[in-house]
Amino acid sequence: DGGITQSPKYLFRKEGQNVTLSCEQNLNHDAMYWYRQDPGQGLRLIYYSQIVNDFQKGDIAEGYSVSREKKESFPLTVTSAQKNPTAFYLCASSIVDYFLTDTQYFGPGTRLTVL
Amino acid sequence: AQSVTQPDIHITVSEGASLELRCNYSYGATPYLFWYVQSPGQGLQLLLKYFSGDTLVQGIKGFEAEFKRSQSSFNLRKPSVHWSDAAEYFCAVGVPAGGYQKVTFGTGTKLQVIP
Secondary structure, three states: OOOEEEEOOEEEEOOOOOEEEEEEEOOOOOEEEEEEEOOOOOEEEEEEEEEOOEEEEOOOOOOEEEOOOEOOEOOEEEOOOOOOOOEEEEEEEEOOOOOOOOOOEEOOOEEEEEO | OOEEEOOOOEEEEEOOOOEEEOOEEEOOOOOEEEEEEEOOOOOEEEEEEEOOOOOEEEOHHHOEEEEEHHHOEEEEEEOOOOHHHOEEEEEEEEEEEOOEEEEEEOOOEEEEEEO
């Protein structure tokens, strides 16, 4: 079955630690995205990547970093510089369509809690 | 910049009753429009999307949405709600932004279904 997997489902971090969230897709999508979701808010874009070895900052990139070494993988690192990292993190992927009619498909999410 | 408003934070309906979830957007042209559903602790699942053409769009699980340009709205409807429809629903708009489609999400409407 094609899809997007995120691991771990739950992650606990001590203050001052960096943690890395995994996102893998086997949909052969070129584009991948990371969103942050907080209660009562919509999803906010952290980073996106349209092609391997290239990525762009989204609306709330501060305190986060990403890499895109493989088409299938787009890990997100939450650094100690992120002041309020407790949130639900969602990864998505899509084709890259010239007419921009691409649709984003989401993984199951990772809930990060800072202790 | 585009924006999305879901004016109802929480809606309660009886099982078997009809449902309409409201979504209004702000954008200078016709955007791409999406409805997603999220069960607690899960990722987002695409219900339906509008890119062009027929303004009444059919989706999965018996949902439909109607695009009304004059009202800048894309309301989601279902004629008869089932208990399994209890979830949070997100409206989203996609607009061209520097070679990719930037998607902006509303803050969500939580649906409760009572027997």
